[in-house]
Amino acid sequence: MGAGHAHRLYRHGHSPVHGLPPHTKLAAAFAFVVVVVSTPREAMWAFGVYALLLAAVAYAARVPPGFLLKRLLIEVPFVAFAVLMPFVAEGERVDVLGLSLSVNGLWGAWNVLAKGTLGVAASVILASTTELRELLLGLQRLKLPPLLVQIASFMIRYGDVIADEMRRMRIARESRGFEARGVRHWGVLAKSAGALFIRSYERGERVHLAMVSRGYAGSMPVIDEVTADRAQWSYALALPCAALVVCLLGWTL
Amino acid sequence: MHVPDGFINAPTSAVTGVVAAGAIAVSLRGARRELGGTSRASEAERGGERTAPLAGLVAAFIFAVQMLNFPVAAGTSGHLLGGALAAILVGPYTGVLCVSVVLLMQGILFADGGLTALGVNITDMAIVTTVVAYALFRGLVKLLPRSRRSVTVASFVAALVSVPAAALAFTVLYWIGGTTDVAIGKVATAMIGVHVLIGIGEAVITALTVGAVIAVRPDLVYGARGLRQRLKLRVNGELVDAPGASGPQPAPVAARSHRKVWITGLVASLVLAGFVSFYASANPDGLEKVAADKGIDEKAEDHAAADSPLADYGVKDISDARISGGLAGVIGVGVTVVAGSAVFWAVRRRRSDDASPASTETTV
Amino acid sequence: MTDPVTDPVTGPEAAPVTGAPASLDVSGLAFAYPDGHQALFGVDFSVARGERVALLGPNGAGKTTLVLHLNGILTGGTGTVTVAGLPVDKRNMAEIRRRVGIVFQDPDDQLFMPTVREDVAFGPAAAGVKGAELEARVDRALALVGMAEFKDRPPHHLSFGQRRRVAVATVLAMEPEILVLDEPSSNLDPASRRELADILRSLDVTVLMVTHDLPYALELCPRALILSDGVIAADGPTAELLSDDALMRAHRLELPFGFDPRSVATGG
Numbered sequence: 004m005g006a007g008h009a010h011r012l013y014r015h016g017h018s019p020v021h022g023l024p025p026h027t028k029l030a031a032a033f034a035f036v037v038v039v040v041s042t043p044r045e046a047m048w049a050f051g052v053y054a055l056l057l058a059a060v061a062y063a064a065r066v067p068p069g070f071l072l073k074r075l076l077i078e079v080p081f082v083a084f085a086v087l088m089p090f091v092a093e094g095e096r097v098d099v100l101g102l103s104l105s106v107n108g109l110w111g112a113w114n115v116l117a118k119g120t121l122g123v124a125a126s127v128i129l130a131s132t133t134e135l136r137e138l139l140l141g142l143q144r145l146k147l148p149p150l151l152v153q154i155a156s157f158m159i160r161y162g163d164v165i166a167d168e169m170r171r172m173r174i175a176r177e178s179r180g181f182e183a184r185g186v187r188h189w190g191v192l193a194k195s196a197g198a199l200f201i202r203s204y205e206r207g208e209r210v211h212l213a214m215v216s217r218g219y220a221g222s223m224p225v226i227d228e229v230t231a232d233r234a235q236w237s238y239a240l241a242l243p244c245a246a247l248v249v250c251l252l253g254w255t256l
Numbered sequence: 257m258h259v260p261d262g263f264i265n266a267p268t269s270a271v272t273g274v275v276a277a278g279a280i281a282v283s284l285r286g287a288r289r290e291l292g293g294t295s296r297a298s299e300a301e302r303g304g305e306r307t308a309p310l311a312g313l314v315a316a317f318i319f320a321v322q323m324l325n326f327p328v329a330a331g332t333s334g335h336l337l338g339g340a341l342a343a344i345l346v347g348p349y350t351g352v353l354c355v356s357v358v359l360l361m362q363g364i365l366f367a368d369g370g371l372t373a374l375g376v377n378i379t380d381m382a383i384v385t386t387v388v389a390y391a392l393f394r395g396l397v398k399l400l401p402r403s404r405r406s407v408t409v410a411s412f413v414a415a416l417v418s419v420p421a422a423a424l425a426f427t428v429l430y431w432i433g434g435t436t437d438v439a440i441g442k443v444a445t446a447m448i449g450v451h452v453l454i455g456i457g458e459a460v461i462t463a464l465t466v467g468a469v470i471a472v473r474p475d476l477v478y479g480a481r482g483l484r485q486r487l488k489l490r491v492n493g494e495l496v497d498a499p500g501a502s503g504p505q506p507a508p509v510a511a512r513s514h515r516k517v518w519i520t521g522l523v524a525s526l527v528l529a530g531f532v533s534f535y536a537s538a539n540p541d542g543l544e545k546v547a548a549d550k551g552i553d554e555k556a557e558d559h560a561a562a563d564s565p566l567a568d569y570g571v572k573d574i575s576d577a578r579i580s581g582g583l584a585g586v587i588g589v590g591v592t593v594v595a596g597s598a599v600f601w602a603v604r605r606r607r608s609d610d611a612s613p614a615s616t617e618t619t620v
Numbered sequence: 621m622t623d624p625v626t627d628p629v630t631g632p633e634a635a636p637v638t639g640a641p642a643s644l645d646v647s648g649l650a651f652a653y654p655d656g657h658q659a660l661f662g663v664d665f666s667v668a669r670g671e672r673v674a675l676l677g678p679n680g681a682g683k684t685t686l687v688l689h690l691n692g693i694l695t696g697g698t699g700t701v702t703v704a705g706l707p708v709d710k711r712n713m714a715e716i717r718r719r720v721g722i723v724f725q726d727p728d729d730q731l732f733m734p735t736v737r738e739d740v741a742f743g744p745a746a747a748g749v750k751g752a753e754l755e756a757r758v759d760r761a762l763a764l765v766g767m768a769e770f771k772d773r774p775p776h777h778l779s780f781g782q783r784r785r786v787a788v789a790t791v792l793a794m795e796p797e798i799l800v801l802d803e804p805s806s807n808l809d810p811a812s813r814r815e816l817a818d819i820l821r822s823l824d825v826t827v828l829m830v831t832h833d834l835p836y837a838l839e840l841c842p843r844a845l846i847l848s849d850g851v852i853a854a855d856g857p858t859a860e861l862l863s864d865d866a867l868m869r870a871h872r873l874e875l876p877f878g879f880d881p882r883s884v885a886t887g888g
Contacts, residue, residue, distance in 0.1 A: 111436025118262020157312020
């Protein structure tokens, strides 16, 4: 997490995808995932086309395939779940290599895997081509409630500061010979968590004081704004529009 | 429990998205009141809003504390989900906001939880957890004697129930809009069974953490604001009441002993209703069902507080009727407590708003 | 602000600009926190326009509490605070906060925006300054603290000393009547400490500096107040207070080893 290292997930670059205004990218990624989720699972070819579309975007963004694949690992718990679906789902069954599998479950597994993977890949490409600060500006531009954007921006600004405090507390514990090994040490860890909460809350109060001292009265002054012209919008929306065509074909074919 | 894209169908995702948006809108208003109540002052008079920095820092705290590992045994460890903790420490509205923001950022930045599933994730992890935990917590705090220990006990129960409640909410969503036809009983069994165990870990950690905070800064525990003392100022040796600060006095001793009996009964019945009926109705069934349980275990694994106990638990299956019986027990007790204290709470909250001058901003 | 603040030995009696209201006037201020801890027990003092005053005192004397009263962040106790003739109350809050610039101890608390530029712009933008004027203010404030080339950096990429200087700039951008610094020299290495002193000396503004760093107080402030147990225990020329061993001992103030205020006092 964190603005500190310009967030680990972000890959610095100057590709056309990096250069797009953040709100167009957010909108495009979201629309793309919506289209993917609405595609009938029987249209297997459609998911192949989606994957190719994403691969093209990744190529344009110069996101290396290895990086993308590694980040897809976040999905693993669900893959495991999907693998089990054919065994447990209801409905007619089919024998594959001596195992009795549910047809419905097989479809379900495919559905979750295909859609989930495409969703994760879209998010990964978004996060690796957009800086945190830009993401926040984008969310603000997309009319997320300003208060929510402010909360998110404070969370990101101070995520590192608090993680650092947590690390220092751990070092302080370990320097005094304490190492949490099991349930009986939870008390100590919980005390640390409690202390961390107090510190975080008090820092929140101090930040608020600093803001109020400079005339904050509930809304952030607008200092920067992102804008997109028609060309940038159409460039960004090319992805979901292409996907939409595929989706419609998937329904009709 | 971060649900990915494609797990729940599009219409259900859309509906939960609307629910989540509505809840967030309500919470945005509510959080203002919780975090330093200047809502009654006119816009011009407001010295500033504490919501953004405080909720932001609390969200950062929740995010950080989810990385704090609590070792269980043999190399396994769990971590806090934080919904119940947030609700108790900063109030339910702020809790919903903080957990939602954490989920939003996890979805966008880490691809943890699908973008279209944000509504589902926010509904069960941010809203259900927080609201259930807080309602139970307040109910218990009302009933229990006014002491720090009761706050700890109430935190324990609230966190314990909040996790399986979220699992139940997920099961219902899956039942309505799941993309695969898995028997709902199996989903419920595995989800709730596993999450009761996770809930125990969550409950212990939450209770200990709330206890640690209340020992040092009782004024920071939102859920326990009623326990504070009246404030006095000494000017040139004379005691003067601080303007605007009046807190409810501690309950008289006589009232306490009665309550204690009451509460012990309530907690016991709650635990019994949930747990015992669960275990009592367990009967082993075929291999197929093990797989079902395991499947959902795996899915829930990123939040599992304990892996080894899960394995033990996973071989047992529970008939649907019994499950609903056991659940009905927990929920029934919970709902009664909530309903019983709702009126009391509503009346009380108006008062405690006035009575809790935030340690800083006093433009009320 | 025509006062000759450049003369370091100017006493409190000589400093006030006749005719202009005092930059800061505090009388009878008492306050307790909601947890019952009382920090102030009736504080009285006044700072004339253009003065640089040090507020000294041991830990827990109530220094930070006092500072938070100066721009109305803490209220609800008894007593009054006025800033350049304007009482600190709800009606004047926006103006008071523009006039009183507080630089907090931890620059991480003060720098809450994603970039230095946005942070410095925050105060004036909140006061309604826009466009070119806003940019000019930001540039001017950053130039005053020598941080102009760091404009587009995120605050957490700066060193501690740089962050402290940016924190001063965030307040200067609001063109305050009085600059209040909470422990300005804490955690600074000697070079950063000197650079900050040079910056503060170069500013044409009333300064109230809360500090434990007695040599720093002597270097920058002709006058000092000692706050102890929630009241003003002494008020006078910094060199005199620091030379009064009995007074210093009584309020747990200690000079660094080998430091003799009598030998440096006249040099400032």
